[in-house]
Structure formats: structure tokens, C-alpha cells
Amino acid sequence: MPFTKKDLPINVDAIKGFLADDEGEALFAAASESITLGPCLEVGSYCGKSTVYLGAACQQKNGIVYAIDHHRGSEEHQLGEEYHDSDLFDAQAQLMDTFKEFRRVMREAKLEDTVIPIVAASKLASTNWSTPLGMVFIDGGHSLDAAMADYRAWATHVSVGGILAIHDIFPDPTQGGQAPYTIWKLAKASGLFEELPTVNTLGLFRRI
Numbered sequence: 001m002p003f004t005k006k007d008l009p010i011n012v013d014a015i016k017g018f019l020a021d022d023e024g025e026a027l028f029a030a031a032s033e034s035i036t037l038g039p040c041l042e043v044g045s046y047c048g049k050s051t052v053y054l055g056a057a058c059q060q061k062n063g064i065v066y067a068i069d070h071h072r073g074s075e076e077h078q079l080g081e082e083y084h085d086s087d088l089f090d091a092q093a094q095l096m097d098t099f100k101e102f103r104r105v106m107r108e109a110k111l112e113d114t115v116i117p118i119v120a121a122s123k124l125a126s127t128n129w130s131t132p133l134g135m136v137f138i139d140g141g142h143s144l145d146a147a148m149a150d151y152r153a154w155a156t157h158v159s160v161g162g163i164l165a166i167h168d169i170f171p172d173p174t175q176g177g178q179a180p181y182t183i184w185k186l187a188k189a190s191g192l193f194e195e196l197p198t199v200n201t202l203g204l205f206r207r208i
């Protein structure tokens with residue numbers, strides 16, 4: 001039987017986040033097939049919804065997921081912005097803090113033996129990175145600067161045969177922001193990747 005979200009160790013519908021079921025299932029499949037090439041790394045974990053799919057796939061094969069997020073929210077999550085969630089606001093610090101919720105989700109999903117959180121900006125986390133990765137999933141900030149920094153920091157670490165996944169691909173600008181699509185086009189034009197079929201808004205490539 002093909003994997004579905006019902007096979008996950010936690011009810012993903014109860015996890016805060018922005019990921020469709022078919023996208024999550026595609027992440028699971030991509031992580032599952034690429035883990036033999038190296039660990040999986042995601043940028044932009046938020047509360048861990050996508051991390052649960054990636055983690056469940058890697059756990060089955062004794063793999064590791066590095067989950068990078070500064071946990072201060074993207075532009076659209078900030079106080080007064082469209083996707084602000086007051087449950088995730090640290091009033092004392094006057095900042096977003098999604099790490100507490102992320103940890104709760106990882107514990108509940110029994111993924112603490114598989115997922116390594118890195119609480120830092122993506123560019124900083126990449127500073128001394130040298131481990132080849134089986135899969136990179138970019139789902140970070142949607143400003144052009146943030147998306148470009150994530151692409152530049154991580155795309156070249158994907159092992160040959162491994163997967164680069166980019167979330168929130170909207171070729172039609174009336175449907176969504178263009179920064180993820182911009183880096184998707186860069187990946188396509190780079191000569192480093194073969195394009196795989198897009199799943200909903202999840203762009204997928206294989207490193208060649």
C-alpha cells in the first residue's frame with residue numbers, strides 16, 4: 001500500500017503549518033528514496049509539519065534530518081502580518097518563537113532520535129557545512145533575498161542522484177509570491193539538476 005498521512009505517528013492535520021497532503025506524501029517518498037545518498041536537510045521547519053513527513057521516512061531507514069529554522073517566523077508571520085499566529089508569539093521577547101511548538105511536535109511524533117534541530121538562520125547554519133546531502137527541502141522565507149540565500153547556501157550540497165525540493169512554486173504571480181519560483185527557475189537553468197514532476201506547489205529536481 002502506498003504511504004499516506006494516516007501512516008504517520010501523529011495527526012498532521014493538528015500541526016500548524018502550510019503543507020498540502022499530496023506535498024507531504026511527495027516529501028516522504030523523496031526522503032525515503034534519497035536517504036541512502038546522505039542525510040536530509042530542510043530549511044524552514046516552522047512547527048514541524050513537513051519535518052514529520054521527512055522524519056518518518058528517514059527514521060524507517062535509520063537516517064537523519066537536519067531541520068533548520070531560526071524559529072522567529074518569516075516575514076508574513078510577524079505581528080500584524082497576514083499569517084501571524086498569536087499562539088506562537090513570545091510576549092516577553094516580543095518575537096515569534098516556533099521552537100517550543102516544534103519540539104513538542106517532534107517529541108509527540110517520536111522523532112527525537114531522527115531529527116536534529118538547528119536553531120539558526122539558514123545562511124549561518126551553512127557557513128562550515130560540508131556533508132553531502134541526500135535531499136534538501138527549501139521552505140524558508142519568501143523574500144527574494146531569503147530565497148536566494150537558501151538556494152545559494154544549500155543547492156550545491158545535494159549529492160548526485162539526490163533530491164532538491166522547493167515549496168510554494170507559483171508560476172502564476174496572481175496565485176502566490178514569486179521568490180520560490182525564481183529559485184526554482186535558477187535550479188532548472190543551472191545545469192545541475194533534472195526537473196521532476198511538480199506536486200501541487202512542490203517543485204522537485206534530481207541532482208545530475
Ligand code: MG
Pocket residue numbers: 018139167168
Ligand atoms: Mg512553504
